[in-house]
Amino acid sequence: MLIEVSGVTHTYAGRREPVVRDLDVRLEEHRIGVIGANGSGKSTFARMLNGLVVPSEGTVSVEGRDTRRHGREVRRDVGFCFTDPDSQIVMPTVAEDVAFGLRRRGLSKAEVAARVEDVLRAHGLAQHADHAAHLLSGGQKQLLALTSVLVTEPRLLVMDEPTTLLDLRNTRMVADLVARLPQQVVLVTHDLDLVAGFDRVLVFDESRLVHDGAPAGALRHYRELMS
Amino acid sequence: MTGVVGLYRPGTSVVHRLPAGVKLAGLAVVGAVSVMVGTPVRAAALVACVLAGYAVARLPLSLLWASVRPLLWVAVPLGVFQVVVAGWDRAAVVVGVLLALVLLANLVTLTTRTTDLIDVVVGLARRLRFTGVDPERVGLLLSLGIRSVPLVLELAGEVREAQHARGRGASARAFAVPLIVGALRRADEMGDALAARGFDD
Numbered sequence: 001m002l003i004e005v006s007g008v009t010h011t012y013a014g015r016r017e018p019v020v021r022d023l024d025v026r027l028e029e030h031r032i033g034v035i036g037a038n039g040s041g042k043s044t045f046a047r048m049l050n051g052l053v054v055p056s057e058g059t060v061s062v063e064g065r066d067t068r069r070h071g072r073e074v075r076r077d078v079g080f081c082f083t084d085p086d087s088q089i090v091m092p093t094v095a096e097d098v099a100f101g102l103r104r105r106g107l108s109k110a111e112v113a114a115r116v117e118d119v120l121r122a123h124g125l126a127q128h129a130d131h132a133a134h135l136l137s138g139g140q141k142q143l144l145a146l147t148s149v150l151v152t153e154p155r156l157l158v159m160d161e162p163t164t165l166l167d168l169r170n171t172r173m174v175a176d177l178v179a180r181l182p183q184q185v186v187l188v189t190h191d192l193d194l195v196a197g198f199d200r201v202l203v204f205d206e207s208r209l210v211h212d213g214a215p216a217g218a219l220r221h222y223r224e225l226m227s
Numbered sequence: 228m229t230g231v232v233g234l235y236r237p238g239t240s241v242v243h244r245l246p247a248g249v250k251l252a253g254l255a256v257v258g259a260v261s262v263m264v265g266t267p268v269r270a271a272a273l274v275a276c277v278l279a280g281y282a283v284a285r286l287p288l289s290l291l292w293a294s295v296r297p298l299l300w301v302a303v304p305l306g307v308f309q310v311v312v313a314g315w316d317r318a319a320v321v322v323g324v325l326l327a328l329v330l331l332a333n334l335v336t337l338t339t340r341t342t343d344l345i346d347v348v349v350g351l352a353r354r355l356r357f358t359g360v361d362p363e364r365v366g367l368l369l370s371l372g373i374r375s376v377p378l379v380l381e382l383a384g385e386v387r388e389a390q391h392a393r394g395r396g397a398s399a400r401a402f403a404v405p406l407i408v409g410a411l412r413r414a415d416e417m418g419d420a421l422a423a424r425g426f427d428d
Contacts, residue, residue: 052419072427080423086381087416090374090424092234096342100370101424104363130237134377148424 001063001077001156001184003027003049008058010044019044021207023058027186033195033215034188035222036204045204046160046188050078062156079154079183083161085145086134094136094144095120095129101152119151123177139170146177156184163191192219236337242284247343248350250335257331261324267316270323277330284338294333295326302326345369367426371417382409 008023020041036042047053048060051071060067062074082088091097098116107115120126125147128136133144142162149157159178163171175194178185187195195201201218203211203225211221237243242250257273264270281291302322309318336344345366352362386405390398421427 047419050423052422072425075423075425075427080420082416082420082423084416086378087413088420088424090417090421091370092341092373096340099342104425130235132234132377133374134381152425 001028003156003186004059004061005045005048006059006061008048008055008060010048010053010055010057018056018207020048020055023209025202025209025212027200029199030184031195031198031200032184032186033198033201033218034186034204035190035192035195035201035218037226040204041207042188042202042204043160045202046080046158046186049156049158049186050075050080052080076152077154078156078158079149079152081142081146081149081157081159081162083164085138085141085165088145088148089133089141092132092134093129094125094131094133097133097144098125098148098151101148105152115151119147123147123150137170139166139173142166142170142174143177146174150181150183154183156186157181158186158188160188161190162187163189163194192222195219234336235340236286236290238285238338240284240338242280242334243338245338247339248347250339251344251347254331254335258328261328264320264324267319267323270320270327273327274323274330277327277334280331280334284334286334286337290337291330294330298326298329341370341373367421378413379406379410382406382413385409 003026005023005025005027008020009018010020011018019039023045034042034045044053048055048067049062051060051067051074054060054068054071062078065074067074089097091100095116098119099112102112102115117126117129120129123143123146125140125144128140128144133141136144142165146159146162163174166174171191171194178187178194179197187198189195196215196219198215200213201211201215202209203218203222205225210225211218261273264273278291302325305325306318306322309321348369349362349366352360352365356362383402383406386402386409389405390401
């Protein structure tokens with residue numbers, strides 16, 4: 001999918017300084033990484049891609065649809081995975097949470113059940129279908145959050161620091177899953193290993209995009225910034 | 228954190244297979260007729276019927292105790308109060324009916340998927356559409372309410388641990404402020420997550 005960010009500056013209500021400023025970027029690669037220090041604007045940038053944040057100035061469009069005017073249509077195609085899965089899981093059991101995202105898709109009960117079963121099996125959660133979501137481990141919760149997004153079959157998946165709360169094993173599990181996804185992925189992370197094999201990496205610093213290119217150069221630039 | 232009382236336990240019993248609407252209607256009927264229970268014998272019979280429901284549903288005794296335990300905080304003082312002001316008979320009736328209704332409500336939620344319960348409520352709310360009620364929103368409200376219980380309990384546990392770690396054992400204010408701030412932050416994040424999942428109106 002083609003994402004076009006043109007002349008974007010964003011300031012949150014009640015704040016003086018923009019959190020993102022003067023951003024112009026065109027994204028169409030399969031795997032795009034976003035790195036930067038805390039407060040550099042990368043999470044706000046991620047939220048702009050599916051219209052959760054509408055920029056104060058400028059436009060963000062996905063496949064030609066402006067997120068300001070067509071936010072809902074954009075969100076049907078752009079899935080979003082948050083850092084803390086507990087904020088994303090809204091139903092008491094695993095299968096019910098996965099089914100939740102399909103409630104407004106006009107599908108029959110049988111179709112919903114079949115899709116839920118398929119996606120749970122595909123991501124190794126079938127044996128937990130009737131388990132309480134809040135009793136899963138951190139890694140399983142993130143896997144559930146991701147599965148609940150994937151069941152809606154988004155064309156683009158935006159992930160905002162999905163491994164920050166995970167241990168090494170679960171980080172690898174998420175990395176392997178992301179690697180297998182057919183979807184286009186925009187991944188915001190502090191884990192530089194995750195984006196080392198990506199097609200393109202954006203580096204944010206102090207609200208600006210300061211580097212945009214292949215992973216090797218981007219990671220070098222980021223390390224220099226942080227040293 | 229341990230399991231939350233009343234969360235669905237999968238099973239194949241007759242009680243599990245009953246339609247959610249029938250179970251909710253049964254709960255409403257028992258609730259309505261409970262006001263007519265006037266003797267300790269009838270109250271005991273009502274409790275026995277509910278316990279039979281647990282047996283038919285093949286739910287473990289530990290779950291039954293988990294359902295009763297939180298109720299003791301209310302039932303014991305209420306029983307003592309009733310004994311003092313109205314006598315043993317009245318106390319047995321009041322506590323018995325309370326016990327039976329709470330256990331029955333738990334039996335319904337233990338044997339029915341939340342989505343099935345929500346579907347029934349959404350179906351009923353559809354009939355109130357002419358009053359401006361949005362049925363899907365009612366269903367969402369219900370599911371978020373159920374989901375919030377373990378989240379708030381978990382948050383309260385974290386706040387309590389942080390309090391102890393900082394040596395502030397019993398300060399109500401030191402407990403309430405971070406709990407409320409944390410709950411509001413979590414609600415905000417959940418709002419974003421709902422919007423991201425298509426529930427943005």
